[in-house]
Structures are given as C-alpha cells and as structure tokens.
Amino acid sequence: MASTQFVSPVQRLREALARGCTLEAAAAQAQVSKAFATVVIEDMQRRGHATSAQSLCASGLGACHGNKAPEVMLHCSGCPLVT
Numbered sequence: 001m002a003s004t005q006f007v008s009p010v011q012r013l014r015e016a017l018a019r020g021c022t023l024e025a026a027a028a029q030a031q032v033s034k035a036f037a038t039v040v041i042e043d044m045q046r047r048g049h050a051t052s053a054q055s056l057c058a059s060g061l062g063a064c065h066g067n068k069a070p071e072v073m074l075h076c077s078g079c080p081l082v083t
Contacts, residue, residue, distance in 0.1 A: 012032075013026055013030035013032060013040055013041075014040075016029040017041070017050070023037055023041065063079070
C-alpha cells in the first residue's frame with residue numbers, strides 16, 4: 001500500500017518560486033490565487049526568507065545567465081541556481 005504525502009499550497013508555492021517562477025506562474029503551479037501567493041511572498045520577505053528579484057536576477061545579467069565578472073560572481077555567490 002503506497003502512502004501519499006500531503007504537500008501544502010504554501011510549500012508548492014515556495015518550490016515554484018525556488019525554481020525561479022514569476023508570481024503568476026508560481027501561483028498557477030501551486031494552484032493558488034495570485035492574491036494568496038502575494039500574501040505568502042510578503043510574509044516570506046518579512047521573515048527574511050525571500051528577497052526581491054529586481055537586481056541581476058531579474059535583469060538576466062547574473063551568473064546564471066553566463067556573466068562571470070568578479071562583481072557578479074560575488075553578488076551571486078550562494079545562489080542555488082549558480083553552479
């Protein structure tokens with residue numbers, strides 16, 4: 001008999017965001033409303049568990065996009081998307 005593990009909507013949302021999804025895409029993948037996703041993200045930001053992607057990440061100029069400049073590598077160090 002196989003057991004099914006419950007994954008909460010918040011966990012599904014966090015996983016989608018960790019994969020780099022936008023707010024809209026993450027909400028759709030987690031099967032939650034955009035309003036609910038916004039509240040969860042704001043709570044994550046208040047707790048220090050999420051930061052805005054309005055920097056190198058959002059611009060496409062980060063290390064995950066091939067930019068290997070020393071300043072970029074320092075900024076992106078520790079990011080799970082950079083290998």
